[in-house]
Amino acid sequence: MKNIRYTSIEGNSVKFLALLGVYGFFILLGFYAFITMEHEGHWITGMTNQVIWGLPHVFAIFLIVAASGALNVASIASVFNKSFYKPLAKLSAVLSLALLAGGLAVLLLDLGRPDRLIVAITYYNFKSIFAWNIILYTGFFGIVGIYLWTMLDWQVEKYKRIAGTAAFIWRLILTTGTGSIFGFLVSRQAYDAAIMAPMFIIMSFSFGLAIYLLVLMAGYKWTGRELGDAVINKLKNLMGVFIAATLYFSMAYHLTNLYATEHHGIEAFVLMEGGVITNMFWYGQIILGAIIPLLIVYCPRPSKSRTMISIASILVILGGLASLYVILIGGQSYPMTLVPGYEATSTFADGVISEYSPSIWEFMLGMGGVAISLVIVTFAMKIFRLLPDSLSDSIAAPQK
C-alpha cells in the first residue's frame, strides 16, 4: 500500500479527444432535445396527462440512485476502514458527483418551466419530499466535495474519516429521499410502500458499483495501466451480493403485493399481462439484470474473464434502467380505482391501461445526462490525480 502513486491521465491522445468528442456529441443532442421540448412543449414527447413521468425520469432517477451507490467504494475505505479499497476511493467520490450532476441535469431540463430553477431553490414546501430532495442533492455536492478534498489534499487528510462518514450518512438519507418520492405516493397502487426507500438504497449499491467497475476497467485499459485480478474479484463479488439483495427486495415487494387482493390487478399487469412492462420486468430486470449477471459473477469460468465481468456490469445497468421503467411507467400506466368494485370508463382514460411510447427527444435528453456524467468523470481523471499508477495484485493486495 505504501508504494501507491496517484497520477492524472495524460489526456492528449487522439483517443482521449475522440472520447470527449463522443460525449460532446451526445450532450449536444441532449441540449437540442431540451431546447426543442422547451420550445414546443411536452406534447412532442410520449408523456401525457396519464403517463406523467417518462423516459427522462427513468434516466434521471437511475443516475441519481447510481450516484449515491458509486460512493460506496469510498465509504468502505473511509468509514469501515478497509485499506484494500483506499486506492479506489477518489474515483468513487468523483463518479458519484458526476452521476448526480448528469441525473439532475436531465431532471431539471425536463421540467415544464426549467427557467424557474431559481424558484425551485428559493421556495420550499417542507412537507414535500421533493423539496427535501433538492436540499439533499445540493448537500451531497457540498459534502462529497469536501470529502474529495480531504482525499486529494494531504493538509486536510486528517478530516477524511469525518467527511467520509458524513458523506456516507448523507447518501443513505439521499437515497431514502429518492425512494420515498414513490413510497410517499398514496394515490397509486404500485407505490405507497415503505419498502421503496430501502429498496432504492440497495438498488443504488448495485447500479453504482456496476458503473464504477466499468469506469475503473475502462480507465485502466485505455491508459495502459495494470489492474490486477484482486481488485476486480473483490468488486465483482461485492456486486454479486448487491444484485442478489436487490432481487430479494424486489421479491419481497411483489410477494407482499400478491398477498393483498387489492393489489392483484397491478401485480397481474406487471407480472403477466402488461406487454412491454411485463417483458421489461422478466427479461430486463430479472433475467438480464439479475440472473445472468449473478451466473457470470459466481460461476468459476466466466467470472475469470474481464469481458464477461464487463458484460455483467452492463447487464446490471440495463436491468436497472428496466426496473425503473417498470416502477415508473408501469406504476402510472395502471389505472387508479375511483370506486372499488366498479369498472370506470371516460374520455380521460379512466379504467384503461395508459399507453406510453417514449419519443426520441426523451431518449436524447436521457443520453445527454449520461454523457454529462461521463464527461465529468473523464475530465476529472485528467485534472485530478485520481487513479493509482498501478493496481496490480502485488500493489493492491500485497499480503498475497
Place this chain on the structure above:
Amino acid sequence: MSPKNTKPEMNETNKIDQYRRKLLGGSAAAVAGLTLAPGLILNTVQAKSADQAVSNKNRWGLLIDTKRCADGCTDCVTACNTEHGLREIHGPATDAQWIRNVTLKNKSTGHTVNMPVMCQHCENPPCVDVCPTGASFKRDDGIVLVDKHICIGCRYCMMACPYKARNFIHEVLTDQLPVAPRGKGTVESCTLCVHKVDNGDGTTACADACKHGAITFGDLNDKNSLISKKLEISGGRELRAELGLNTGVRYQGL
C-alpha cells in the same frame, strides 16, 4: 390566483363591488319579496368584497347526484371548457380536461352510474403536500389551486392526485381568458370557478349548466345552505374515502 395576487386589481374590483352593492341595496325590497331559490339567496348574502380576505368560515364544495346525471350528457364539461377557454389541441392524451364524465359499471351486478369527476378540493390535498415550491395550495375556504407564478412544472402533484384531476399544459397556449390564467409547462385543474365564488355568483359553470340539477354548489360549513341540507337528508360519499382526504366534492347514488 392567491389572495395576495388579487391586490393589484383591488381598486377596479372595489368599484364593481360598490356598484353591485348599490344595485343590490336599491332593489333590496324587491329582492326580499321574491321567492328565489334558497341557495341563491344564501350565497348572495355570503358574497365577499375583493378586499376581504378569504376565510375558513366557508368551505366551498359540490354535491353530485349521480341519479340525476344523464347518460351521454356533457353539458357540464362543455360549460367548464367554455368558461375557462379549454380547447382541443393535440388530442385527449395531452389536452386539458378539468372535468370529465365517468361511467362506472358494477363488475358483478352491471349497475351503471354516470358522474362528473373534477378536482375534489380535498381538506388534506396530496397535491399540496408533495408540491416542492408550494405552488399547489389550498385557500382557507377549501379551494385547491395552483399558483402559476411558482409552478415549475415538475408534475409531482399529478403523480400524487388520487383522482387524476390535474393536467399539464403540453403546448404553447394563446388567447387565454382573464378568469383562467394558463400557460405552457405548468399544471392546472378545476378551480371550483374561484372567480365566480369570489364575485359572489354562488355557483360554478358546471353547476349552472346542469339542466338535470345533478350538481349543487354551496358552502359545506353553512348548515342552512342547500348543499348541507341535501347532504344531511340524503348523505354523500367521498371518492376514495379510504384515503381520509375529506373532499369538498361529494357524490350521492353510488
